[in-house]
Amino acid sequence: MRSVDLMIRKLRLHTALDDADIEALYALPIRVRELDERTSIARQYDRPNECCLVVRGTISRSKIVESGKRQIMSFHIPGDIPDLESLFLQKMDHDITTVSPAILAFVAHQDLKNLIRTHPAVAQAYWRCTLVDAAIYREWIVNLSVRPAPARLAHLMAELRHRMEAVGLSVDNGFEFPISQAELGEALGITAVHVNRVLQALRSEGLLEMRNNRVTVANLPKLIRYAGFDEVYLHEADGRLQ
Amino acid sequence: MRSVDLMIRKLRLHTALDDADIEALYALPIRVRELDERTSIARQYDRPNECCLVVRGTISRSKIVESGKRQIMSFHIPGDIPDLESLFLQKMDHDITTVSPAILAFVAHQDLKNLIRTHPAVAQAYWRCTLVDAAIYREWIVNLSVRPAPARLAHLMAELRHRMEAVGLSVDNGFEFPISQAELGEALGITAVHVNRVLQALRSEGLLEMRNNRVTVANLPKLIRYAGFDEVYLHEADGRLQ
DNA sequence: CGGTGGTTTGATCAAAATCAAGTGAGGTGG
């Protein structure tokens, strides 16, 4: 499997790409790198000149505020381009960091800009990706603000399972998610101690388990109901119909 | 002043547009409508076939969850296109509603699609707008999650003042913001009662006042410090340099 | 002049934070 295959699969879920588009995507000059866990990919105030496609591993997007607290704003999984926005926003307004060891394919901004100038369908597909990312942020806002901690965690897991499934990385409603409870807390806006208690509660309610860097959803319909998860905001395949 | 002037002014802050682009923007067929306060513009699950440009008033983007609570995810002011994402995401995943009485200019999706196909610079400018919106969502996530209620409110006001200023709608660090304390609570993830107490605290600390649908920032540098506000995420003018 | 919606104040309650002190597993060096 080539590095860009997962991305193409994801793009084709919603946007029609012809052979020339696909060829151009395969022809992109990429530089593949392996990174350790907790390694910075881009830092706030950087001015990157390349984007990275996640081939393997989990990536987080986070910001550190005045009090020293860190907030994780999104997770990115294989097939995602976490820093696609840097193509048009010069200066990073947050950090992008590996959560687990990861394999990334870097593409120069200039090559991407050439690609989207000559292949409007690809441009539209990428634009749409950034719009879905934005929809995920909106749901993240809702999740942090209106749901109590257990439903909040449940919702995050329901979303991740769904996105993993879409790129074929979930089997039997389980998926790899190598993250510490402290980091989960930074994503959910709760302390590591509270994450621990919430995880126990969800496990004892038969919703999900987290062990050995793996999430296992015990009862998916129940989890979805408990979390108030509605997949509409992921906009899977709703672009096909245009 | 024409309806689209504020939008063009905003686009030109960051993207170079030539005369043909500007002409094409002015040539867009628009339908201007006035709406009362608290009127729905688009609802979750709708499939809109037009976008709206805010000419006057304040617009909110919100979602209602299973518990019945409503979360406001963004505010939009004149010059913004709050539902630009509907151009590529078929189905609305949230509601768009007027906060105050508003004047809106509606543009058909088809006309916008023609425009961006023939004018790539405009396409890029709009794409960039959606990326800045996403950056604002990210900061909103941080704000809701890591800051205590008073700093949270202060941060929202610091951001709004900044955005109002950019379109010339702020004088002497004050601006029109016709919103109830209950709605402010829905934006900040706190109750209306708590909003009231926090507003009193900020006023007595000499940071800002809210009266008669108007926010007056008493001490801007102090407010910015108190809120931990860093304008980098608004990406004003950082696209000019490309 | 009474109704209504928004604001204000006070009293009590609950979710999650904080503080503190464990346990347990993996990794390193003597």
Added chain:
DNA sequence: CCACCTCACTTGATTTTGATCAAACCACCG
């Protein structure tokens, strides 16, 4: 091979922030 270190996880006790409940208060409006 074992002692020790470190880091993640776990558990319990206490505190805090903001929620909830309840009752005025006030201004505008029909």
